[in-house]
Amino acid sequence: MATDAATGTGLKFDPMGQFLVKPLFGGDMVNWYTPTNVTLWMVIAILGITAMLVLGTSRRAVIPTRSQSIGELAYGFVYKMVEDVTGKDGLRYFPYIMTLFMFVLFSNFLGLVPMAFTTTSHIAVTGVLALAVFLTVTILGFVKNGPAFLGMFWVTSAPLALRPVLALIEVISYFVRPVSHSIRLAGNMTAGHAVVKVFAAFAGLVALSPLAILGVVAMYGLEILVCFIQAYVFTILTCVYLKDALHPHH
Amino acid sequence: MEGDIAEMGKFIGAGISALGMGLAALGVGNVAGNFLAGALRNPSAAAGQTATLFIGIAFAEALGIFSFLVALLLMFAV
Amino acid sequence: MATEATGAASGPGMPQLDFSTFGNQIFWLLITLVVIYFILSRIALPRIGAVLAERQGTITNDIAAAENLRAKAIEAEAAYNKALADARLEANRIIAEAKADIQADLDKAIAKADAQIAAKAAEGEKAIAEIRATALENVTEVAKDTAKEIVAAMGGKADARSVTAAVNARMKG
Numbered sequence: 001m002a003t004d005a006a007t008g009t010g011l012k013f014d015p016m017g018q019f020l021v022k023p024l025f026g027g028d029m030v031n032w033y034t035p036t037n038v039t040l041w042m043v044i045a046i047l048g049i050t051a052m053l054v055l056g057t058s059r060r061a062v063i064p065t066r067s068q069s070i071g072e073l074a075y076g077f078v079y080k081m082v083e084d085v086t087g088k089d090g091l092r093y094f095p096y097i098m099t100l101f102m103f104v105l106f107s108n109f110l111g112l113v114p115m116a117f118t119t120t121s122h123i124a125v126t127g128v129l130a131l132a133v134f135l136t137v138t139i140l141g142f143v144k145n146g147p148a149f150l151g152m153f154w155v156t157s158a159p160l161a162l163r164p165v166l167a168l169i170e171v172i173s174y175f176v177r178p179v180s181h182s183i184r185l186a187g188n189m190t191a192g193h194a195v196v197k198v199f200a201a202f203a204g205l206v207a208l209s210p211l212a213i214l215g216v217v218a219m220y221g222l223e224i225l226v227c228f229i230q231a232y233v234f235t236i237l238t239c240v241y242l243k244d245a246l247h248p249h250h
Numbered sequence: 251m252e253g254d255i256a257e258m259g260k261f262i263g264a265g266i267s268a269l270g271m272g273l274a275a276l277g278v279g280n281v282a283g284n285f286l287a288g289a290l291r292n293p294s295a296a297a298g299q300t301a302t303l304f305i306g307i308a309f310a311e312a313l314g315i316f317s318f319l320v321a322l323l324l325m326f327a328v
Numbered sequence: 329m330a331t332e333a334t335g336a337a338s339g340p341g342m343p344q345l346d347f348s349t350f351g352n353q354i355f356w357l358l359i360t361l362v363v364i365y366f367i368l369s370r371i372a373l374p375r376i377g378a379v380l381a382e383r384q385g386t387i388t389n390d391i392a393a394a395e396n397l398r399a400k401a402i403e404a405e406a407a408y409n410k411a412l413a414d415a416r417l418e419a420n421r422i423i424a425e426a427k428a429d430i431q432a433d434l435d436k437a438i439a440k441a442d443a444q445i446a447a448k449a450a451e452g453e454k455a456i457a458e459i460r461a462t463a464l465e466n467v468t469e470v471a472k473d474t475a476k477e478i479v480a481a482m483g484g485k486a487d488a489r490s491v492t493a494a495v496n497a498r499m500k501g
Contacts, residue, residue: 016326016342021349032351042360049364053372060375062383075376085301095369103364123344124353132361180312187315190322190344233308236301326341 013201015194019121037117038125045106045119053102074102078235085239089246096136097242100129101235104185108227111189112220121189123182130182133238141245152248181237188230192223260324267320274314281306464499471495 024035052074056067064072078098082090104120111118119125141149153170155163196219202212285303289296343349472488472495479491 019343021343021346021352030349030352032355034352036349036352036356038349038353039356042356046360046363046367050367050372053376054367057372057375057379060379060382062379062386064379068379071372072376072380075373075380081301095365095373098373099361099365099368102368103361119353119357121344122353124350125357128354128357129361180309180316183319184308184312184315186344187319188311191315191318194322229304229307233304236305237308240305322342323345327345 013198015197015201018117018193018197019190021122038119038122041107041110041117041119045103045110048106048110049102081236082239085236086243086246090239090242093242097235097238100133100238101231104129104234105228105231108189108231109224111193112223112227118189118193121186121193123186126182126186127178129185129234130178133181133241134178137241137245140242141248144246145248149245149248152244177241181234185230185234188226192219192226195219196223260328264321264324267317267324270317270320271314274311274317277310277313278307281310468495468499471499 021030021036021038023030024037024040027034030036052067053071056065056071059065059068061068075098078101079091079094082094082097086093107118107120107125110116111121141152145151153167153174155166155170158166196216199212199215199219202215203209205212281303285296285299285306289299472491475491475495476488479485
């Protein structure tokens with residue numbers, strides 16, 4: 001393994017150690033109720049969201065202060081996204097989508113804090129988020145459209161002979177959605193943080209350390225971009241799926 | 251030589267699956283480049299299509315992330 | 329394995345695939361999501377929505393007020409223009425009136441002056457005529473006297489009546 005080969009030079013590659021789930025107050029057992037670093041960083045995310053959207057807007061000024069503008073910016077950004085992608089009737093689900101967006105955004109960005117734990121890098125977390133979206137959208141689709149929701153898989157614009165094949169592909173791609181939805185986010189976060197860690201490990205070599213620091217800085221810049229884009233992509237895909245459930249024939 | 255043939259296989263497999271990330275990069279570049287070409291031809295329509303651009307990039311990138319995942323699994327989990 | 333080297337987990341190398349922590353993560357995730365959802369849907373989003381709506385309303389009102397003021401300004405300008413035109417008309421009228429008055433006064437004064445001149449001229453003529461008449465009489469007297477004297481000097485004896493007749497005849501002729 002890499003570590004074994006590198007021990008002689010003092011390099012320690014441990015890109016995955018940062019993703020370990022550890023109990024906060026000692027002990028080794030991780031039961032379902034144990035407060036762990038997951039808990040800590042999720043609570044920090046809640047506090048961050050509260051600070052941004054509740055405390056920042058507490059003055060309710062018509063002419064916004066800086067903190068209030070940031071909150072309004074986030075609100076307007078997601079609101080416009082939901083309205084543009086799903087249409088007016090999708091706005092009922094705006095709080096739900098806003099919750100997802102704010103949670104993913106804050107988890108991603110908090111993960112960039114040195115020594116932090118990235119909750120969204122775990123497939124368990126993103127998987128639950130994606131499954132929640134998938135189940136919501138599927139149930140909503142059947143509640144709103146009834147059996148007509150299945151018409152989404154039957155492409156009437158295609159020639160009749162092709163339709164069963166297309167239907168199969170459509171069904172498969174529909175069920176792959178939560179997989180790609182969750183792995184995209186977790187994979188991006190894991191990859192970025194692991195790469196930063198690998199670059200940082202190179203700093204153990206004096207000759208390579210300037211390059212390593214440069215690499216860390218460059219990756220960090222890219223990660224800031226990726227953190228936002230992944231939150232955006234997760235949210236907009238949620239909106240797209242929601243649109244499919246509300247208007248399956250477009 | 252340390253390690254065994256299975257270890258070697260894991261590393262080779264991880265390296266090969268890392269190629270997939272580069273191919274996904276080609277795909278992402280293709281999406282972004284075509285978007286830019288179209289946007290320069292018709293700048294007025296570009297603003298409304300940025301969401302589509304990001305969705306396309308996300309789908310292209312997801313496959314690269316899958317190959318990265320395969321590499322990670324080979325390195326750490328197999 | 330790398331993780332074994334750090335002596336961290338006894339599970340698989342990737343912490344993401346350590347299923348023993350899944351329950352823990354999912355549990356805390358669900359709590360977090362519910363908390364965020366309630367914070368957002370009960371406090372944050374209605375508040376921001378209200379602020380944005382209020383701002384929109386204020387902006388709309390302000391725009392309406394501005395529109396109102398603009399209409400008023402246009403109205404005021406029209407009124408001003410109308411007043412200006414009216415004033416100009418009035419001024420023209422007053423000027424014309426004044427001109428007519430002056431003309432009338434002038435005419436009257438001229439007529440009066442003409443009349444006075446005519447009266448003066450008549451008086452003058454009368455005076456001249458009188459003077460002429462007196463002059464004629466005087467001439468007749470002188471002529472009579474002269475004729476009498478001449479006749480007397482000639483050695484004749486002229487009676488007054490014939491001399492007068494002769495002089496009158498001469499004067500007429």
